[in-house]
Amino acid sequence: MSTLLAPPRPRAATTTRARRFAALAVLMLPVLLIAVDNTVLSFALPAISRDLDPSATTLLWMVDAYPLVLAGLLVVMGSLGDRFGRRRMLFIGATGFAAFSAAAAFATDSWMLVAARVAMGLFGAMLMPSTLSLIRNVFEDRTERRIALAVWSCTFSAGGAIGPLVGGVLLAHFHWGSVFLLAVPILVLLLVAAPLLVPESRDPHPGPVDVISMFLSLGALAPTAWAIKSMVHPDERGAAIAAVAVGVVCGIAFVRRQLRARTPMLDVRLFRSVPFSGSVVMNMTAMFSLTGFLFFISQHLQLVAGLDPFAAGLVLLPGTVLSIVAGLVVVPIVARVAPRWVVGVALLFSAVAYTMVAVLGHGASIAALAIAFVMLGIGIGASETVTNDLIVSTVPAAKSGAASAISETAYEIGAVLGTAVLGTVLSLAYRAHVVVPDGLPSGSHAAAEQTLGGAVSAAADLGGTAGAALLDSARAAFDSGVTVTSGVAAVLMVLAAVGAWFSLRSVER
Structure with a gap:
């Protein structure tokens, strides 16, 4: 693994500890924003539907356009940041994201909102790899970098978890456009503070821009991400299979091109390192676990337990806080305990969380679900800190943007898989x-047969004894599905813990 370590290089411009962590605080602004944006929109959809009257397909694209574009462009934008400057890409991304967030907030029809979401995905893809690679540049000390990565990981995970809380507060007092306008003051603060605190960095020998590789990367990731989300719909299954085929062909062509290139856009040889590949897979697994859990617990708390969005967000707050704590506490632990132990045990915490839900089933109380999310949060916070550190520390510093993009892509694919599977x-x-x-x-x-939300609406229309019977049946059916889902997820998390044990066994403390 030592052959992958970066050669010595001059210290970054951020020379004091206080300035380094001030720079970290600035870099966390877009991370928190994008993480919140991944989950906050779902709470605004009813109001958007009333105002813009979109079709079912258009409503789906409002949600999916952003993560699909984001996932498809992360590797491309990470590579461009390596070549043209990571801080420069951060500024461009922040400016564009703020502008199109404002456009989304004031959209006057549904397709205008979809177009704004596409543009937000484009500029969001510039933001995320830049933050992680700039952390690598600012924090050269291994212990400090672990702390910084712990903050990064916890901010990303916590942002997704507090999205429902933020959405509940905003929608209780303001127009649905407020969930998008939230981005503007945060990114303006970033644009003011970052030039003062964050040093520029880039690959000193980037080579020429490889446009063909960029299109192949997009062709591999975007259709695959769309297919994962669409495979669950029987009428879209044929198109999804075709999209997977396109993604596989483009992926193979991309890898072959990188192996032949003198200066590849993405050094796929990095995946020959078992610890690097294992860490990427564990990143994806952690996000799979988090988003899968949030998918069903948010519905249970609101549609079964009857909580409003704000109260549901409060139930998840202890797990969110302890996720942050676990990510920070694990830093001194991993300096003394081998990473395979830390990551393996952390993933078992996620397995325990899912097992609790599977065992308790329909009788699970709100307190029990909150405890399960605490267990999950502890596992996610600890594992993400360690695996992100391994990803960025086992590649040359000049390639940190591309490696960061791989980590980000793992996050996004994990999130898509967690919801889809x-x-x-x-x-x-x-x-x-x-x-x-x-x-x-x-x-x-048909709506009542498909989803719990459809059944709740149908029961309200039906009323009386029949409506109450439908509501009881739908809630019981949903929780029976949660029981099965949690059992499947628990088994997957145990397998992931075993995988971490073997893939990280060569990594020293």
């Missing part, structure tokens, strides 16, 4: 158990 299992179990009474219009009947 566990969401599919949950949906299948729900459909198998829900009992929908006769007498509903065909549209309401």
Whole structure:
């Protein structure tokens, strides 16, 4: 592994500890913003639907356009940052993201909002790899860098978890556009403070811009990400399979081109390092675990337990806080304990969380779910700190932007998989158990058979004893699906812990 370490280089411009951590605080602004943006929109969809009256397909694109573009462009933008300057890419990304967030907030029709979300994904892809690679540049001391990466990981995980809380507060008092306008003051602060605190960095020998590789990277990631999200819909399954085929062909062509290039856009030889590859997979697994859990717990708390979005967010707050604490506490631990132990045990915490939900089933109380999320948060916070440190510390510093992009892509693909895979299992179990009474219009009947939200709306329209019976059946069916889903996820987390044990066994403290 030592052959992958960076050669000595001059110290960064941020020379004092206070300035380094001030720079870290500035770099956390876009991380928190983008993490919150991943989850906050779902709470604004009812209000958006009332104002803009989108079709079902358009509504889906409002949600999916942003993460699909983001995932598809992360590697490209990480490579451009290596070549043209990571801080420069951060500034361009922040300016564009703020501008199109404002455009989304004042969208007057549904496709204008979709277009703004596409642009936000484009500029968001400039932000995320830049933050992680700039941390590598600012923090040369291994212990300080671990602390910085712990803060980065916890900020990203916490942002996703507090999104529902933020959305609940904003939507209770303001127009739905406020969830987008939140980005503007945060990014303005970044643009003011970053030139004073964050030094520029780039690859000193970047080579020429490889446009073909950029298109191949986009062709590999974007169709694959879309296919993962679309595979659950029977009417889109054929297109999803075709998209996977396109992604595989582009991916193979991309790898072959990188192996032949004198200065590759992405050094795929990095994946020959088992610790590097293992850390990337563990990153993806952690986000799979987090987003899968949030997918069903947010629905249970609101549609089964009857909490409003703000109260549901409060239930998740202890787990969010302890995720941050675990990410920081693990720094001195991993200096004394081998990473395979730390990551393996952390992933077992996630397995315990899912096991609790699977065992308790429909009888799980709000307190029990909060405790389960605490266990999950501790596991996510600890594992992400260690794996992010391994990813950025086992590659040459000049390639930190590309390595950061790999880490970010793992995050996004993990998030997509968590929702798609566990969401599919949950949906299948729900459909198998829900009992929908006769007498509903065909549209309401189909909606009640498909989702818990559809059943809640149909029960309200039906009313009376029949409506109450449908609501009880739908809630029980949903929780039966949660039980099955949690059991599947628990097994996957145990397998991931075993994988971490073997893939990280050569890594020293």
